[in-house]
Amino acid sequence: MTGSVLDSASTTSVDVLALRFRPQAQQVEIGVSPRKWAPYKGSLALPGVLLLRGERLTEAATRSLSKLSISGDVPTGQCMVFDEPSRDPRGPSLSLAMWATIPAGEDGGEDVEWHSLDDLSTLAFDHNEIVVNCRTLFASMLWRDQRFTRGLTGESFTSKQAFDLTMNLSGAMNKGNFNRLLKRQPNLEARGNVPTTEGGRPPTQWVWAQSH
Amino acid sequence: MTGSVLDSASTTSVDVLALRFRPQAQQVEIGVSPRKWAPYKGSLALPGVLLLRGERLTEAATRSLSKLSISGDVPTGQCMVFDEPSRDPRGPSLSLAMWATIPAGEDGGEDVEWHSLDDLSTLAFDHNEIVVNCRTLFASMLWRDQRFTRGLTGESFTSKQAFDLTMNLSGAMNKGNFNRLLKRQPNLEARGNVPTTEGGRPPTQWVWAQSH
């Protein structure tokens, strides 16, 4: 039975939306790399792998990230399933979209490009649609899903960085009210100010509590 | 290539949480039926099917519902993916959990049992875990996801029914405040009172706007 059943299934891939926040650019970036094989050879695409028998989604996401030459244990989570049958010209395939947060400074391999979520070029398959659909999810997860948020901010960050992150991902946010949002966050503590800045009052430094 | 790749994939099933609200019992019920084959032959289980090549999730959910002898086009949506490799004794398999809202009065086939979400007996596979995990989702979707809510309430309903539904799915809810929640709902209109009741002031009748 197993053989015939498997033959009738769609292929199942895990595609990863690898996100990082780059304070210098004041934007959230997503990691993409050119495909090495047809279809869409040479086109930029989200890193993805075929889900292996018995493999956990998180494991597959980690394998996907190795396509960007990113290794190590990064926070990941489910986004949603994309099931449009013609999304892959090779035939019907499912995409299980996962998010992953990449530490700032992890640039990945030579051919990895980090694009702003606002200004994404044309990607292979339905990957643009995947990004657009998941982006609203990300906006609602920020400051609500702590693993996700902490993954983007890193263990410590300044008010300014947090503000830029929030503006970029969620859009409208009043600067005057933003500190109140940070103060309400559980597991987050203010730790004095940042000494080194150029021009203007230095921002508060925030540190996530140990727990994790 | 296709053959070898498919052989290495987990099987993928779509399991449906078929929900209906039964005003008489003042509770949300989930449809389960005894399995006809091993494993777990005879055990109650969520209706599920193997996802066919090229099949949409919604189509698979509809096929699953036919296991409960429920046909017709009902609202469905994604819940989440369950990927624990040992969730099926036959071998690694993914479960794509979907919700479906069944019109009140649709009882399905002879062997279908409708269990309260509060008092669910032991189900096959990891189906209890699936229900528990998805239930928090349902609580947050009620009165926020209109397709979901409308599927549970039906096209028209009374304040009392809506209150019972909300209490059962989301827990705490103050009766005094509940009408305000209904008044805030977009696409929902009050349409006078229900004439026939026994004992007590008759509740308001609410009707969803045509749009759908």
Next chain:
DNA sequence: CAAATAGTGTCTCTAAGACACTATTCC
């Protein structure tokens, strides 16, 4: 009338948002 159920009036608390004002830095 009493009992039962439905619905309103208020008050509190919290989050979100607007917006003027104050605070701290560098030049």
Next chain:
DNA sequence: GGAATAGTGTCTTAGAGACACTATTTG
């Protein structure tokens, strides 16, 4: 001081929740 950036005070609105009170029905 002036420019630049960070942060507070305060007011408004909306939703959630508590809770007493009023309203409408049946018997």
